[in-house]
Amino acid sequence: MSARFLTLAFISATLAMPAMAQGAPASPGGGLMMQLVMFLPLILIFYFLLIRPQQQRAKKHTEMVNNIKRGDTVVTSGGLIGKVNKVNEGEISLDLAENVRVRVIKSMVIEVRNKAEPVPAND
Template identity: 75%
Template sequence: MRDKMLIAGLLVAFSASPALAQAAAAPAGPSLITQLLFFLPLILIFYFLLIRPQQQRAKKHTEMIAAIKRGDTVVTSGGLIGKVNKVNDGEISLDLAENVRVRVVKAMIIEVRNKAEPVPAND
């Protein structure tokens, strides 16, 4: 008798579970269009405030590196200031002082100070 009641109770429990699961409706989340309207401005803000300025800086740096010629005064990322002696494909030979020459990778140049820059007057 006890086994019959246990089996009957299990049958009732298992048969009631799917009915209860179907009765509870899932909460409706935001629609796809709403999510896109939220994330699209964020993507645009990231592009215009972070990505685009970085691309422009990289483009200017590449143009500056390509325009280096012999006789230019340059500043390296390590803070060395020297005059360009020789320009190769990937590196530059700099004169730092008399009889002191250093080879520097072109990408490490952060500023070019041309020899034709006007010197400020002390008036």
């Protein structure tokens, strides 16, 4: 192939590109509406598969934490298992072993193992 042929092929291809790009004009607004119609089901699927279940889990956890009473056996997010000795507004006191007490933030309780009968407070 000669350099002259390659130059002519390049020039003709370069001149043809703007002509191809000018194709039929897009319909005004049709593309946007179609994108919204396709995007709406994705938003709904995202909501029902991810957001709503997380909200329900958070509500259930808050209810569980608010119902902790003295005498319950609980598990913390750190893996500590203990019996609730005292319940305050934002924290609880756990008995982990004999003469071993720790204070834990209420929201760090991930499970209530044994619900105890209500025990009178001996504060």
